[in-house]
Amino acid sequence: MMSVKPWFLAIVQKYKVLVYSGQLDIMIAYPLTVNFLSTVEWPETSAFADAPRQIWRTSERGDVTGYVRQAGNFTEVLVRNAGHILPYDQPDAAMDMISRFIDGTSF
Secondary structure: OOOOHHHHHHHHOOOOEEEEEEOOOOOOOHHHHHHHHHOOOOOOHHHHHHOOOEEEEOOOOOOEEEEEEEEOOEEEEEEOOOOOOHHHHOHHHHHHHHHHHHHOOOO
16 A cells, blocks of 8 residues: 655645544544654644644534644644544534635634
8 A cells, every 4th residue: 555645745835735534433533644644744743743732613602613733734623523424424514614724714
């Protein structure tokens, strides 16, 4: 099996990148994503490693939707109560996440 690391490195150095995981995803579990990201060296590696994990809220009640870490042009999101098909499991969260990413709005 070939690694996607060279592709990821080429993309993250030139473009805004969003990597997200569903908390309940058993196909590509969140710990696997975290492990992969810890092995990639790019200019923002240190900044990302030191970036605080922020709580992301979308509802007016203040419910926690997920958790976000950002550094430079890279954003990593864990979405609560979502599996492998995020738009199916949490459509409002998916729309909010993508909109914030595209618009550059903070989480």
